[in-house]
């Protein structure tokens with residue numbers, strides 16, 4: 001090949017890559033700023049409205065509770081999946097991933113059928129544990145859809161922790177439980193934080209599954225995404241876009257947090273030395 | 275004191291078969307073996323990372339292979355030290371004291387002693403990721419020793435260090451053992467460590483213990499082809515025994531001091547072979563003519579290979595090489611005593 005031809009090819013190659021990156025970045029910024037431009041000016045009065053305040057409170061409450069539930073179950077599950085060998089492990093692992101692959105609205109239908117049409121569901125409801133068309137349903141929907149993400153993030157962190165660390169701790173006199181709390185869990189801290197951020201942010205935005213299970217009732221099961229949906233359908237653009245802007249701000253902040261947490265633990269502990 | 279009986283363990287395609295070892299109190303026992311022969315797995319079996327498929331591990335008359343790792347009182351120092359990265363050196367060392375619930379005063383006393391003994395005062399507030407290999411090693415040893423284990427297991431403690439540091443820490447390990455007398459099981463692939471430190475050595479190959487003995491014994495009298503080669507014996511020769519003579523080729527017989535009939539293998543250590551220009555009239559019973567086919571410079575020595583129908587390698591000092599003017603292709607005589615011939 002001619003020298004100039006090589007040069008031309010290289011320039012073309014670089015150009016294609018640069019243009020792709022610039023295009024996508026611009027596209028995303030443009031789309032988001034459309035919402036923010038329309039939503040931000042009305043933010044303050046909208047936030048003061050009773051409806052948005054209700055949505056904010058309900059969203060925070062449900063997402064925090066469902067995230068706590070995710071932690072409570074994902075910690076032992078991900079530990080077991082990374083440390084134990086048992087018959088049918090691959091099958092179990094696939095099952096645990098199913099909610100990720102399902103459209104959330106399908107998960108919602110599944111939960112609705114389980115709790116709305118079975119003896120099990122009726123028995124729970126009779127004891128006052130009512131998931132259908134209640135905030136409890138929102139929490140359950142968020143949990144069901146998000147727990148696999150928590151398990152994924154935590155699981156990959158646990159896999160990165162050398163099992164010999166725990167073993168050494170045990171030779172030094174710890175029980176399994178102590179070794180888990182003194183060694184494995186602290187070493188999984190960054191993964192746990194990242195898992196919390198991603199689960200919580202997703203719970204805040206959860207719509208499809210919660211819609212099926214808890215419905216979209218104004219001032220009853222109205223989370224921020226539901227508020228956006230309800231106000232959009234009845235044409236109250238101001239409130240709708242305020243809710244959307246709030247969700248964008250929270251998501252971007254979470255993403256930012258998530259990026260910071262990803263595996264920076266040791267740099268942090270090292271720099272805190274000096 | 276530590277007794278391993280018929281220990282078997284299968285892990286994937288790897289298998290440790292029928293390991294029997296007996297380690298006396300205060301002994302410095304070395305297990306020697308090439309990479310991938312199951313040295314780490316053996317230590318992990320002793321310490322309780324895995325359950326054996328068969329066999330047992332005993333401390334005196336207490337069977338420890340049924341106990342949890344935390345009940346065995348074994349100090350374990352891994353190849354890469356496995357320090358807890360989220361804890362400072364001080365916290366790492368105190369870890370066992372806290373876990374074992376050792377009384378505060380007693381714990382502080384032991385901590386002081388081991389820190390002073392290993393000279394790691396200056397490291398105490400640092401995190402493991404900021405330590406050099408040698409510093410990590412001392413921390414890991416301190417962490418293990420502070421709980422006063424009944425036995426200390428060291429997994430290739432010197433292999434991650436550069437040659438100079440290695441020398442220093444080899445001495446350090448000797449000093450630790452001389453002073454604290456903790457029974458130690460040290461694992462390595464380097465025979466020189468066994469020679470320098472071990473009071474007993476066991477050679478592990480393909481998941482089997484091939485030979486156990488004092489390092490010098492194993493070195494002088496390897497009991498198999500593999501051990502001979504691994505501990506560095508060259509001149510491994512096949513032949514046919516006729517009493518105290520072994521016929522190794524049509525016109526070469528090697529005199530030995532052992533009676534042997536039938537097919538046999540013999541080894542002669544290179545430093546036991548003498549090379550000369552003329553036939554020597556000495557006490558050496560074996561004198562064979564040949565021709566130098568290779569000379570390799572090795573530090574202050576030459577490793578000279580002579581073709582005497584069979585290939586024989588000798589170690590000769592540089593001074594001797596210069597005095598005799600030895601060169602490649604030169605006809606020479608090789609001589610060695612019958613006592614230097616080790617029949618396997």
Ligand SMILES: Nc1ncnc2c1ncn2[C@@H]1O[C@H](COP(=O)(O)OP(=O)(O)OP(=O)(O)O)[C@@H](O)[C@H]1O
Nearest residue numbers: 285286287288308309310311312313314315316463
């Ligand atoms: N948990 C396991 N599952 C399957 N195979 C294993 C397991 N642990 C070790 N092995 C295999 O057992 C063999 C022996 O491993 P081991 O680590 O004991 O060797 P080693 O003698 O310590 O080698 P090195 O000198 O390289 O440290 C290797 O082939 C290894 O792949």
Ligand SMILES: [Mg+2]
Nearest residue numbers: 313314353429
């Ligand atoms: Mg090893």
